[in-house]
Amino acid sequence: MSTFSTDSEVNIITAVRAHFGLSVRQLASYLGVSAGFVSHLETGRKGLPAALAPRLTVLSRLLPPPLGQGPPAPPEPPESAIYDTLAPLPAPDALLAATELSGATTPAPEPLRQRLRDARQQLLQYGQRLAQQQSRAVLLARRRRGVAQLQTAPFPTEPAETARYARWLGELATDLARDEPDPTQAAADRLLLAARVAALRAEVALLAELSSGS
Known part of the structure; x- marks a missing residue:
C-alpha cells in the first residue's frame, strides 16, 4: 500500500503537475510508469504503488505550503x-x-x-x-x-x-x-x-x- 491516501494522491499528483508545469508523460517518466497510469492516478481510478511513494514524496515536499515544505508559489x-x-x-x-x-455621398x-x-x-x-x-x-x-x-x-x-x-x-x-x-x-x-x-x-x-x- 502507498503511504498516501487515494484522495491525497489525487491532490498531490495534480498539485505536482501544476506547480512544476509537468506533462503527464514527464511525471510518468520520473515515477517509472506509463502516462496512462499517471492519468489513472490523477483521476483516482488507481492507487499509487507503495514502491513509488518515495519518488512522489521527493516532489511533493517541494510544493508550497500547505501541501509541501517548499517556498511560497509566485x-x-x-x-x-x-x-x-x-x-x-x-x-x-x-x-x-x-x-x-455631412451631405457627402452615402457609401x-x-x-x-x-x-x-x-x-x-x-x-x-x-x-x-x-x-x-x-x-x-x-x-x-x-x-x-x-x-x-x-x-x-x-x-x-x-x-x-x-x-x-x-x-x-x-x-x-x-x-x-x-x-x-x-x-x-x-x-x-x-x-x-x-x-x-x-x-x-x-x-x-x-x-x-x-x-x-x-
Whole structure:
C-alpha cells in the first residue's frame, strides 16, 4: 500500500503537475510508469504503488505550503491576462466615422459588410491563437520555475534514485529547450499578435457601427 491516501494522491499528483508545469508523460517518466497510469492516478481510478511513494514524496515536499515544505508559489497571472475571445468590443473610434462630410455621398453598404464579415473571421482566428499562445506562455513560465527549483533541490540520497532523478532533470531541460527555444522571440511574437488582435477589434467595432447605419 502507498503511504498516501487515494484522495491525497489525487491532490498531490495534480498539485505536482501544476506547480512544476509537468506533462503527464514527464511525471510518468520520473515515477517509472506509463502516462496512462499517471492519468489513472490523477483521476483516482488507481492507487499509487507503495514502491513509488518515495519518488512522489521527493516532489511533493517541494510544493508550497500547505501541501509541501517548499517556498511560497509566485502569484499566477490574472485570468484577464489571457485574451477572452468573447470580450466586448471597444467603443468605435470616431475618427474614421467622421471622415465623410455631412451631405457627402452615402457609401455603398456591401463593401463595408463584406469587410466586416472578413474582419470578424480574422478576429476569431487570431484571437483564439493569441489565447492559446498566452496560455502556453503561462505553462512554460511555470515549467521554467519548476525546473530551476528541481535543479537546486536536494537530490534523493539512494544512488540509483539519484541517477534516475538526474536523468529526469536532463529530460526536463531538453523538453523545455525544445518547446521554447527562444523565449524572447516568443514574447515578441505574442506582442505582435496581440497588436493585430487589438487592431482587428477596433476595425470590427467601427465597421459594425457603420454597417448598422447603412
